[in-house]
Amino acid sequence: MxxxxxxxxxxxxxxxxxxCKIDWQFQQVGWTTTLNITGxxxxxxxxxxxxxxxxxxxxxxDFLKALGWSHTHDRYVQICLYRLLSQGKLSETFPVNEKSxxxxxxxxxxxxxxxxxxxxxxxxxxxxxxxAAYIDGINFYLESSPRPIEFILLNYFPDPFTIIDILTxxxxxxxxxxxxxxxxxxxxxxxxxxxxxxxxxxxxxxxxHLNNITQEHIEIYESLKDFRALADHxxxxxPKITNSNNWxxxxxxxxxxxxxxxxxxxMDIIKLPNIFYESHYVADGLRVFGLSPVGVPVMxxxxxxxxxxxxxxxxLDMADYYIENIKDKSYERNGDFFPLKERTAVIQDQxxxxxETSDGHIIERNLEASGEPISTGKYLSIKYxxxxxxxxxNSKIFNIVMEKSIFRCMELVRHNTxxxxxxxxxxxGNIAYQQGGMVPLRLSTGLLPLPAWxxxxxxxxxxxxxxxxxxxxxxxxxIATANDLIQAEGKPIVSTFSALPNRxxxxxxxxxxxxxxxxxxxxxxxxxxYSKLAEQSVPLFLQYLGxxxxxxxxxxxxxxxxxxxxxxxxxxxxxxxxxxRILLQFFCKERVEKYWKYANYPMRKMVHHILESRNTTILSxxxxxDSLRQSLEQYKGETYGDVMQASFKxxxxxxxxxxxxxxxxxAHPTNHCVDCVKVGQHKTGxxxxxxxxxxxxxxxxxxxxxxxxTILPGGPSGNILSNFYMREIxxxxxxxxxxxQI
Numbered sequence: 001m002x003x004x005x006x007x008x009x010x011x012x013x014x015x016x017x018x019x020c021k022i023d024w025q026f027q028q029v030g031w032t033t034t035l036n037i038t039g040x041x042x043x044x045x046x047x048x049x050x051x052x053x054x055x056x057x058x059x060x061x062d063f064l065k066a067l068g069w070s071h072t073h074d075r076y077v078q079i080c081l082y083r084l085l086s087q088g089k090l091s092e093t094f095p096v097n098e099k100s101x102x103x104x105x106x107x108x109x110x111x112x113x114x115x116x117x118x119x120x121x122x123x124x125x126x127x128x129x130x131x132a133a134y135i136d137g138i139n140f141y142l143e144s145s146p147r148p149i150e151f152i153l154l155n156y157f158p159d160p161f162t163i164i165d166i167l168t169x170x171x172x173x174x175x176x177x178x179x180x181x182x183x184x185x186x187x188x189x190x191x192x193x194x195x196x197x198x199x200x201x202x203x204x205x206x207x208x209h210l211n212n213i214t215q216e217h218i219e220i221y222e223s224l225k226d227f228r229a230l231a232d233h234x235x236x237x238x239p240k241i242t243n244s245n246n247w248x249x250x251x252x253x254x255x256x257x258x259x260x261x262x263x264x265x266x267m268d269i270i271k272l273p274n275i276f277y278e279s280h281y282v283a284d285g286l287r288v289f290g291l292s293p294v295g296v297p298v299m300x301x302x303x304x305x306x307x308x309x310x311x312x313x314x315x316l317d318m319a320d321y322y323i324e325n326i327k328d329k330s331y332e333r334n335g336d337f338f339p340l341k342e343r344t345a346v347i348q349d350q351x352x353x354x355x356e357t358s359d360g361h362i363i364e365r366n367l368e369a370s371g372e373p374i375s376t377g378k379y380l381s382i383k384y385x386x387x388x389x390x391x392x393x394n395s396k397i398f399n400i401v402m403e404k405s406i407f408r409c410m411e412l413v414r415h416n417t418x419x420x421x422x423x424x425x426x427x428x429g430n431i432a433y434q435q436g437g438m439v440p441l442r443l444s445t446g447l448l449p450l451p452a453w454x455x456x457x458x459x460x461x462x463x464x465x466x467x468x469x470x471x472x473x474x475x476x477x478x479i480a481t482a483n484d485l486i487q488a489e490g491k492p493i494v495s496t497f498s499a500l501p502n503r504x505x506x507x508x509x510x511x512x513x514x515x516x517x518x519x520x521x522x523x524x525x526x527x528x529x530y531s532k533l534a535e536q537s538v539p540l541f542l543q544y545l546g547x548x549x550x551x552x553x554x555x556x557x558x559x560x561x562x563x564x565x566x567x568x569x570x571x572x573x574x575x576x577x578x579x580x581r582i583l584l585q586f587f588c589k590e591r592v593e594k595y596w597k598y599a600n601y602p603m604r605k606m607v608h609h610i611l612e613s614r615n616t617t618i619l620s621x622x623x624x625x626d627s628l629r630q631s632l633e634q635y636k637g638e639t640y641g642d643v644m645q646a647s648f649k650x651x652x653x654x655x656x657x658x659x660x661x662x663x664x665x666x667a668h669p670t671n672h673c674v675d676c677v678k679v680g681q682h683k684t685g686x687x688x689x690x691x692x693x694x695x696x697x698x699x700x701x702x703x704x705x706x707x708x709x710t711i712l713p714g715g716p717s718g719n720i721l722s723n724f725y726m727r728e729i730x731x732x733x734x735x736x737x738x739x740x741q742i
Contacts, residue, residue: 037065038136044069049738050716050724051278058286060402061133064297068137070279075294075718076148077652078273079138080158082295083165086112086172091348093156094652101348105367108345109354110175115386116167123163127395131163134297148719150652169295170394174417175319175384181601183382185497186321186447187230188599190380193221195591205606209447209496220323220451225377226369230598243499243679243693244312245526247480247507248423248431250473255518258704259425262522263301263310264695266679271651272665272725273718276697278710280740288401289708289742291697298398301699303708303742306404307426308701312481316419316437317445317496320459322361322452324381326374331357332453340374360386361452381452383459385417385438394418407472410434414465421481427703433471433479435486439463439494447496467491480507499601500608502532502675510677519709522700525677527735529561533675534571536611537578544624550635561673563641568673570635572643577634578627579607585618600681604674641669644680646692648713648729650720663720668733670694698737709737 032045042056042065052074054066071079084090088107091100123131138161151158189210193199199218203210243266251257267275273294281288290302301310330337340363343354352370355363361381363374394416400409406424410432413422419437424430440459444450450457469488471479483499510525511517538554545551550570557567576596583592583603595603610618648665649655657663672680672694680694694713701708715727731738 035069035140037069037140038133040065042066042069047280047740049740050727051280051740052716053280053282055282058283060130060398062283063281063286063288063401064130064133064398065137065140066281067279067292067297068134069141070137071277071292071294072138072141073145074716075273075277076141076145077150078275078718079295080151080156081652082169082172083158083161086168087165088345088347093154096348101350102367104347105352105370107172108347108352109362109364110171110384111343111354111356111362112168112171112175113164116164116171119167120163123395128163130395130398131166131297134166135161135163149721166295166297171386171417173293173296174394175386180319181313181315182317182446182497183319183321184230184599185602186449188595188602189447190221190224190227190321190449191230192587193218194224194227196587197222198586201586205609206447206496209445212444213448217448220378221449223378224323225375225379226365227380228364228366230594243483243503245480245482245503245507245677245679246310246312246421246423247478247511247522247525248308248425249511249517250431250477251429253477253511253515253517254702254704255516256702256704257429258427258702259308259429259431260517260519260522260700260702261308261310261423261425262526262698262700263312263423264526264698265301265312266693267696268691269694269696269713270646270648270692271654272648272714273651274696274712274714276712278697278712278716278740280742286402287706287742289740290401291699291710291712298394299401300397301697302401303701304401305427305706305742307400307406307409307424308703308708309400309406309409309422309424310699311418311423312421313483314419314421314435314437314481314486315483315495315498316435316439317447317494318385318417318419318437318439320383320440320442320446321364321449322381322383322457323449324357324361324363324379325451325453326355326363326379327376329355329374331361334453334455342373357381357452359458360384380449383440385440385462406430406432410470411465414468414470421486423479423481425703429703430473431479432473433469433481435468435470435488435494437463437468437494439492441492445493445496463492463494468494478511480504480511482507497602497605500533500605500675502536503677503679506530506532506677519700519702523698523709523735523737526695526698526700528677529671529673531559531561531568531571531673531676533575534559534568537575538571540611540619541574541624541628544621544628548632550632550637561640561644561671561676563639563644563669563671565640566637568640568671569638569643570631572640572673573634574627574631577630578623579604581623581627581630582607582610582618585623639669640671640673644670644672644682646670646672646680646694648726653720661720662725665726665729668729670733695732698732700737706742708740708742710740711735711737 034043040062045053047053052070056062088104091104199213246263248261254260276291277294287305290299292299325332330339340355353373355374361383364380396412403409406426409424413436416436417438422434424432441461443457469486482504484504485498553567561568580592645667647667650663653663672678674681698711711732712728713732715724717724
């Protein structure tokens with residue numbers, strides 16, 4: 001950035017700051033206003049924690065108008081940014097660079113706008129009314145309020161929102177955010193085979209999902225044209241719920257005799273504002289406090305006067321890669337060729353070509369090749385569950401806040417494009433689990449990209465709603481999920497890849513540690529930093545440890561990550577070196593560094609599998625000694641708080657302005673760790689952006705009361721000039737919860 005540009009931006013923010021200080025009415029506790037939003041009289045106020053409270057009628061329309069207005073009032077820039085991202089128009093507004101080009105390319109490749117138009121045409125009258133109510137709330141605020149300082153500086157004037165915009169944002173989060181995880185695993189498998197020609201250890205690692213791989217498959221994979229590398233799939237700003245925890249206990253395990261629930265979704269949290277937004281709605285017969293993704297008219301977590309509910313990402317395999325045989329801009333099916341649908345787009349003055357089959361397979365090519373028309377050869381294609389039925393099903397999730405019965409709620413969430421584990425509890429004492437998604441019925445299990453020209457390999461409908469796993473009032477008295485493998489017995493396979501079992505094992509231990517629990521216990525669970533990974537790994541090193549100070553600390557470490565712990569810091573280095581040393585037995589150094597950086601999740605699982613197997617050929621003495629020696633050379637006396645830090649940056653202006661503006665935060669030491677319940681993991685994206693995966697929200701609640709206790713890192717407002725833009729970062733760091741009365 002030039003000095004002149006920096007001075008201009010700083011001056012603009014200073015002027016905006018002084019102007020906004022003239023009238024802070026929206027930031028005062030007790031402030032209230034009543035608005036008439038398209039015929040609905042809704043009163044808004046700020047509670048003691050600066051959360052907007054809306055009061056209206058107990059109707060879906062009033063609730064959604066209030067939610068749309070609240071989203072836009074507190075997160076104006078964010079909701080507009082998500083619309084630009086989902087439509088591939090970021091470069092038209094923000095500075096042109098490689099990052100904005102890649103983001104726009106990805107969005108335009110998915111062609112979400114056209115898909116959303118198809119969905120819109122099939123919305124029922126009730127669904128149209130609900131979507132329109134949310135839009136009314138958004139546009140009421142846009143039309144009656146000044147633009148934020150960021151848009152003044154960028155000279156950007158947002159258009160009114162439409163239902164198509166909201167459908168597009170919803171698809172963007174579902175497909176570019178959530179379902180991308182399983183595609184990355186498939187892409188990793190392809191890259192390993194293409195670069196090594198080996199598949200044996202992959203069959204063992206992903207057993208039984210790659211059992212049918214043949215030499216013919218390997219030869220096809222090696223011949224793919226315009227292959228897009230795994231690293232190119234890492235994109236900033238895309239909201240990704242990469243992990244999560246939730247659990248619920250029945251009244252028999254609760255000190256009050258009523259169910260308790262805890263929930264903490266995990267994602268990249270160091271971008272301000274948080275993707276999630278807390279809101280509170282009050283009406284006669286309806287009281288709701290919950291969490292919703294900005295730009296989406298649905299609450300995924302929360303509590304009403306009747307129920308509490310939360311989700312984790314279910315790791316369901318709802319997207320696939322296929323191999324396409326392309327000839328003269330036509331694709332093959334059973335020996336016949338059909339013309340591809342060709343689309344062009346202009347991104348940053350560059351014309352790019354996109355291709356799609358009539359059965360919804362999007363041809364994937366790398367960015368360099370996409371500037372030219374497609375040529376004859378074999379290509380990867382992507383298949384998502386883009387059918388309008390998925391969007392119609394997602395709209396039903398909203399209705400759980402209007403329900404009194406968790407059994408009805410279970411029916412509403414079984415069919416969706418998010419791929420979820422829902423937990424429910426009610427005031428009657430019931431607890432329940434419901435898996436939900438749109439997993440395709442397929443010939444294989446989904447991890448092996450198959451030739452699309454053989455139509456028996458293509459999707460053949462979706463798993464029936466009744467075939468997803470569910471659980472009601474289990475005998476053990478609790479239910480917990482942590483992105484672990486959950487599969488209904490005797491039903492179609494819905495998941496081919498899951499998280500390491502460390503978090504779910506630790507949560508299960510904690511839920512069996514006492515006879516009765518309360519919400520304080522659940523808060524302690526969410527702050528738990530005991531490392532099952534260290535418990536498993538450190539004993540393997542004991543015989544190789546010397547007498548240095550740090551080695552002695554590791555020898556006596558209790559496996560809890562604390563900010564002042566030297567042993568935790570050293571183990572973080574040691575485990576990384578240990579994993580990469582193991583991987584060097586399969587890949588060259590360059591590939592190990594690449595996979596560890598861009599495919600850390602499956603690489604860790606591969607090492608876990610090797611540790612579980614106790615394979616002494618791979619786990620040789622040299623592996624332990626080499627990784628220990630390397631770690632001792634690298635360790636410089638740091639504490640865990642020195643190496644595990646979080647710096648929060650604005651999604652639009654992060655890193656562009658001086659520290660005194662308060663747009664970004666300083667670096668904060670934390671005690672989050674990669675495999676703990678209190679999860680925390682640093683990552684670096686392909687464009688060198690820093691990512692910190694951790695708890696994006698924490699919630700505990702007891703169904704015996706109207707209280708729900710929460711922490712939202714960041715704060716209610718996305719306004720960089722607001723007093724509560726970073727209000728809850730300190731609460732998040734100190735594990736301090738807000739108490740909200742619904």
